[in-house]
Amino acid sequence: MxxxxxxxxxxxxxxxxxxxxxxxxxxxxxxxxxxxxxxxxxxxxxxxxxxxxxxxxxxxxxxxxxxxxxxxxxxxxxxxAASPVPSASAPAVPGRVPELRTEDGPLWAAGAVDPHSNAYWAQSNVTLRTTQPLSSLTVELRIAQTGGVNTTGSWRSLPERDFTVSAQQKGGFLVYRWTLKPGRTVPVGTHMFAGQYNHAEGDRRADGDYFTANAARSTGQRVSVGDDFTSDH
Structure with missing residues (x-):
């Protein structure tokens, strides 16, 4: 019992x-x-x-x-049984690069990482060529936040006084924007816009970087182009 x-x-x-x-x-x-x-x-x-x-x-x-x-x-x-160790946080992965075209009407564009870039710093170049004057233009360069990406400056071959410029972290990108001021004109020719930035040590991949350029001809017709930075130009 x-x-x-x-x-x-x-x-x-x-x-x-x-x-x-x-x-x-x-x-x-x-x-x-x-x-x-x-x-x-x-x-x-x-x-x-x-x-x-x-x-x-x-x-x-x-x-x-x-x-x-x-x-x-x-x-x-x-x-x-030990609890799982959380993995180190990885940088946010930006969205997929949109479908872009490098030529539209009188406007042509290309993007490339400057050959003088190194393991800590880089420059991304946007080249625009227009066969007609442009009455408006906005160039937006997006650098994917792959770790430690911070602006160190920017420049353009066109007159500084003709543009307003900004740089900000947004949506997983460092975003540079150049906007032509009202009443100014972009002349016929080849022009360059460049964004400079620090990044985490190492050989940084530019797979997620891209730019867009939206413009209007003197007739008012709008055109837009863009490119990524994964191809040699």
């Missing part, structure tokens, strides 16, 4: 997962109250002891589980 009771207690303790604080409170309250005057004779006192024992076993089981969890894993065959 004792063996069967012990087996039942052991089985119940292994299967039960009570709330630890609640079970401790129930055990302490039962010990403080003592035997009830209404408790009838017979096997019920034994069941009461058994219930208290199950509660204590459950509390011990919960305590062991809590200690194991605090150690960073579950015990399996006497070994502790």
């Amino acid at each position: 004792d063996d069967k009771l012990r087996e039942r207690l052991r089985t119940a303790a292994e299967a039960h997962r009570p709330d630890r604080e609640r079970m401790l409170a129930r055990v302490e309250r039962g010990m403080a109250e003592g035997p009830s005057a209404r408790t009838p004779p017979g096997p019920l006192p034994l069941l009461r002891v058994a219930g208290a024992t199950v509660a204590v076993c459950g509390v011990l089981a919960v305590g062991a589980y809590a200690v194991t969890s605090a150690g960073g894993g579950q015990t399996r065959g006497g070994q502790v």
Whole structure:
């Protein structure tokens, strides 16, 4: 009879997962109250002891589980399964380079990483050629944030006073923007816009870099071109 009771207690303790604080409170309250005057004779006192024992076993089981969890894993065959170590955060991956065309009407464009770039610094060149004067022009150069990409300046071959220039981190890119001021004109010819930047040490890939140029002819007709930096030009 004792063996069967012990087996039942052991089985119940292994299967039960009570709330630890609640079970401790129930055990302490039962010990403080003592035997009830209404408790009838017979096997019920034994069941009461058994219930208290199950509660204590459950509390011990919960305590062991809590200690194991605090150690960073579950015990399996006497070994502790270590929690997975989070991987180092990687730079945000920008979106896919859009479909671009390098020629539209009188406007042609190409993009290339300057050959004087090195393991810490780079310059991306945008070359535009127009066979007609342009009454408006916005050139936007996007350098993918591959790690440590920060602006160090920019320039253009056209007069500085003719353009407003900005550089900002946006959407996983360092974005340069040159906008022709109202009333100014881009003459016929070949012109260059360049963005300069630091980057994480190493041979930086320019797969995610690209630029766009949107312009209007003197007739008002709009044209747009663009290119990426993965091809030799």
